[in-house]
Amino acid sequence: MSARDEEQDRYRLLVEAASDVFYQIDGDGVWIYLNPAWEEVTGFPVAASLGSPFRDSVYPPDTARAQSLLETVLVGEVPCIKTDLRLKTATGSYRWVEMVARPFGRVGKGITGVAGTLRDVTAKRLAEEALRENEERYRRIFSNIQDVYFESSMGGLIIEVSPSVERALGFRRDQLIGMPFGMLCDDPNQAAEIRKALLQEERLKDFEINLRQRRGRVIACSINASLVRDEKGKPLKLVGSIRDITERKEAEQEIRKLAYHDILTGLPNRSLLRDRLQQALAQARRHKRALALLFLDLDRFKDVNDTLGHDAGDILLQMVAAKLNSCVRQSDTVARLGGDEFVILLTAVKNERDPAIVAEKVLRLLSEPFELNGKEVFTSTSVGISMFPYDAADADSLLKHADMAMYEAKEKGRGNFQFFSEEMNRNALDRNALEHKLRRAIEEEQFELYYQPQWDMHSRTLIGVEALIRWRHPQDGLISPGRFIPVAEDTGLIRPLGEWVLRTACAQVRAWQDQGYPPVRVGVNISGRQFRQPDLVEMIDRILAETGLDPCYLELELTETYLMEDARSTSRILEFLKVRGVELAIDDFGTGYSSLNYLKHFPIDRIKIDQSFVREVTSSRDDAAIVEAIIAMAGSLELDVIAEGVETAQQLKFLKAKGCREMQGYFFARPMPADEMSRYLEEHRERLRIPRRGLKDDLSELSLEVEYAPRLFH
Numbered sequence: 153m154s155a156r157d158e159e160q161d162r163y164r165l166l167v168e169a170a171s172d173v174f175y176q177i178d179g180d181g182v183w184i185y186l187n188p189a190w191e192e193v194t195g196f197p198v199a200a201s202l203g204s205p206f207r208d209s210v211y212p213p214d215t216a217r218a219q220s221l222l223e224t225v226l227v228g229e230v231p232c233i234k235t236d237l238r239l240k241t242a243t244g245s246y247r248w249v250e251m252v253a254r255p256f257g258r259v260g261k262g263i264t265g266v267a268g269t270l271r272d273v274t275a276k277r278l279a280e281e282a283l284r285e286n287e288e289r290y291r292r293i294f295s296n297i298q299d300v301y302f303e304s305s306m307g308g309l310i311i312e313v314s315p316s317v318e319r320a321l322g323f324r325r326d327q328l329i330g331m332p333f334g335m336l337c338d339d340p341n342q343a344a345e346i347r348k349a350l351l352q353e354e355r356l357k358d359f360e361i362n363l364r365q366r367r368g369r370v371i372a373c374s375i376n377a378s379l380v381r382d383e384k385g386k387p388l389k390l391v392g393s394i395r396d397i398t399e400r401k402e403a404e405q406e407i408r409k410l411a412y413h414d415i416l417t418g419l420p421n422r423s424l425l426r427d428r429l430q431q432a433l434a435q436a437r438r439h440k441r442a443l444a445l446l447f448l449d450l451d452r453f454k455d456v457n458d459t460l461g462h463d464a465g466d467i468l469l470q471m472v473a474a475k476l477n478s479c480v481r482q483s484d485t486v487a488r489l490g491g492d493e494f495v496i497l498l499t500a501v502k503n504e505r506d507p508a509i510v511a512e513k514v515l516r517l518l519s520e521p522f523e524l525n526g527k528e529v530f531t532s533t534s535v536g537i538s539m540f541p542y543d544a545a546d547a548d549s550l551l552k553h554a555d556m557a558m559y560e561a562k563e564k565g566r567g568n569f570q571f572f573s574e575e576m577n578r579n580a581l582d583r584n585a586l587e588h589k590l591r592r593a594i595e596e597e598q599f600e601l602y603y604q605p606q607w608d609m610h611s612r613t614l615i616g617v618e619a620l621i622r623w624r625h626p627q628d629g630l631i632s633p634g635r636f637i638p639v640a641e642d643t644g645l646i647r648p649l650g651e652w653v654l655r656t657a658c659a660q661v662r663a664w665q666d667q668g669y670p671p672v673r674v675g676v677n678i679s680g681r682q683f684r685q686p687d688l689v690e691m692i693d694r695i696l697a698e699t700g701l702d703p704c705y706l707e708l709e710l711t712e713t714y715l716m717e718d719a720r721s722t723s724r725i726l727e728f729l730k731v732r733g734v735e736l737a738i739d740d741f742g743t744g745y746s747s748l749n750y751l752k753h754f755p756i757d758r759i760k761i762d763q764s765f766v767r768e769v770t771s772s773r774d775d776a777a778i779v780e781a782i783i784a785m786a787g788s789l790e791l792d793v794i795a796e797g798v799e800t801a802q803q804l805k806f807l808k809a810k811g812c813r814e815m816q817g818y819f820f821a822r823p824m825p826a827d828e829m830s831r832y833l834e835e836h837r838e839r840l841r842i843p844r845r846g847l848k849d850d851l852s853e854l855s856l857e858v859e860y861a862p863r864l865f866h
């Protein structure tokens with residue numbers, strides 16, 4: 153083989169092993185040579201393609217361009233072309249190739265064809281396309297996003313920002329590029345904070361920041377950002393997004409306001425008060441300072457609601473809230489717990505003088521008249537005060553103790569303030585223990601009913617008995633109703649207890665009648681809560697039916713204060729009871745405050761002068777005057793009057809002289825158990841009589857001497 157043949161053979165081997173396609177096209181544009189790589193690129197066998205036109209191998213969208221480029225080479229217009237085009241493949245798809253084409257010819261014949269290479273660049277083209285698409289997508293997103301995309305240099309200068317910044321902050325993109333990021337921050341230190349955090353953490357999530365718009369409005373934003381490092385790991389820039397969260401923040405604030413504030417007055421509610429109290433306690437502990445809680449309850453607020461309506465009540469509460477706010481410093485908290493209960497938290501208190509001064513101011517301000525619907529309304533307030541660290545160390549106990557002290561203030565006649573004392577706490581604990589015992593006592597029926605006679609000193613007849621409950625505790629002995637009735641009232645236990653008293657009393661009086669005694673009337677105490685029991689009337693009907701007692705022998709003793717509390721509903725209940733023929737008496741008369749107008753309209757039969765006046769009637773001119781006035785008033789309202797707690801002959805004489813004919817008290821007899829009462833009735837069988845309403849006995853007999861008092865009868 154000649155050297156030339158060897159060289160040709162070498163070229164042929166190289167061309168056949170090449171991954172690029174080597175080709176030749178003749179002057180008519182027909183493939184005249186293709187190396188084996190053709191089949192690898194297009195999938196068509198070389199033999200099948202040779203002799204076919206170049207243009208038939210080109211993917212149709214590129215055919216015209218490829219053909220015209222080829223012709224420019226064939227006509228010698230350009231010495232070489234290099235272009236990307238797509239070739240058809242056997243699968244019906246296409247592949248991108250980079251085509252290099254140079255003319256070739258023979259001496260004397262000019263250009264007879266084109267030769268060159270086709271390099272498969274499909275992968276590169278697809279990658280470029282994907283990149284282009286990504287860039288396009290990014291560009292679209294970048295200009296449409298709501299959030300603001302930003303890049304900043306490590307020195308804090310804005311190097312890129314999306315056009316959305318104009319909508320969010322009012323600055324154009326070009327106005328911001330090159331500006332310090334801190335310029336946008338309401339607090340410029342926050343820019344440094346973000347940078348520092350990113351250097352430490354690499355990423356920042358939901359960092360809240362206030363940014364200032366071009367016109368100065370501050371908006372709440374959330375920033376998500378990350379640190380970008382170069383290939384050597386050196387911090388390069390900060391990239392991130394800013395989202396305007398002003399609306400969300402405002403909504404959150406509104407929700408927080410609703411959750412932590414009282415809607416009517418706008419004052420902090422119980423939850424917020426607790427939060428503030430806990431914070432104040434932590435501060436007070438740290439700085440060894442005192443703080444005080446004032447628990448306020450408006451006295452007789454219910455009356456305002458009942459008489460002027462709920463809208464007026466609401467306005468009054470708003471006015472009270474405003475006045476309370478004016479009593480305290482900015483750092484203090486005035487909260488409304490609900491209803492007519494308010495709390496004032498005083499921080500940084502030096503000694504008990506400070507809360508006392510505020511309490512005095514509150515009492516004074518709230519005792520001034522409020523103008524409601526053109527009317528002057530007067531109210532007063534009861535205030536209880538507890539102090540840290542003297543009365544309690546935690547929020548709940550402080551609040552509880554201030555509440556207890558407030559109750560004490562109410563007990564002491566309202567319109568005053570009281571400091572919490574350990575004694576109050578002990579009482580509360582005792583009360584708690586008593587409640588548990590009381591529940592058990594009801595289950596185990598540890599109660600007895602005692603009866604105390606009531607005498608008419610004019611006719612010297614025994615006109616009735618009052619039923620008085622007694623609790624004989626297996627360990628503690630006799631417990632006074634004065635102790636357990638209020639607990640039964642507060643806990644709702646008065647309901648079963650009251651029903652038991654009523655049933656036992658009615659059954660007993662009916663039993664005496666069945667035993668042949670002339671009938672006596674029985675007085676049964678109905679406590680305030682019992683009186684408001686919705687099914688009270690049905691319960692009384694049921695018991696009267698069950699025991700067979702005629703309603704005229706039952707007298708219900710109702711406390712003055714409760715009757716006056718809700719005059720409209722009181723009147724309705726009293727009417728219901730009255731039509732049944734039940735007698736109605738106002739107990740403890742003189743201790744509450746009665747409206748004569750109501751008294752006149754309530755279907756009341758009798759008033760019972762409270763024993764506290766009777767006790768001092770012969771020694772206190774005031775009490776004597778009160779008793780005299782009550783008797784006179786009862787006379788003018790045509791009500792019977794009975795004095796309770798008569799203990800001495802002098803008291804009896806005084807009462808009789810003033811025209812009070814009915815009496816009850818130790819002077820006649822102490823309350824006694826039913827069997828003893830039976831013997832008492834037996835002893836006074838001749839004097840048993842129910843006075844007939846409307847038929848008053850001869851008043852001349854009122855001059856009876858004291859020695860005719862019933863206990864001297866026998």
Ligand SMILES: Nc1nc2c(ncn2[C@@H]2O[C@H](COP(=O)(O)O[C@H]3[C@@H](O)[C@H](n4cnc5c(=O)[nH]c(N)nc54)O[C@@H]3COP(=O)(O)O)[C@@H](O)[C@H]2O)c(=O)[nH]1
Pocket residue numbers: 604618619620621632633634637653677678679709739740763796797798799816817818819823
């Ligand atoms: N809701 C109910 N309340 C009741 C019932 N039973 C009693 N009570 C109320 O408890 C309070 C204390 O009652 P009590 O200890 O029974 O005292 C009564 C009398 O024993 C007492 N009394 C009677 N005479 C005299 C006297 O001459 N001197 C004197 N120091 N005390 C006397 O007074 C109480 C009479 O109370 P009342 O007439 O009802 O005002 C008391 O408030 C009772 O009402 C019950 O079943 N249900």
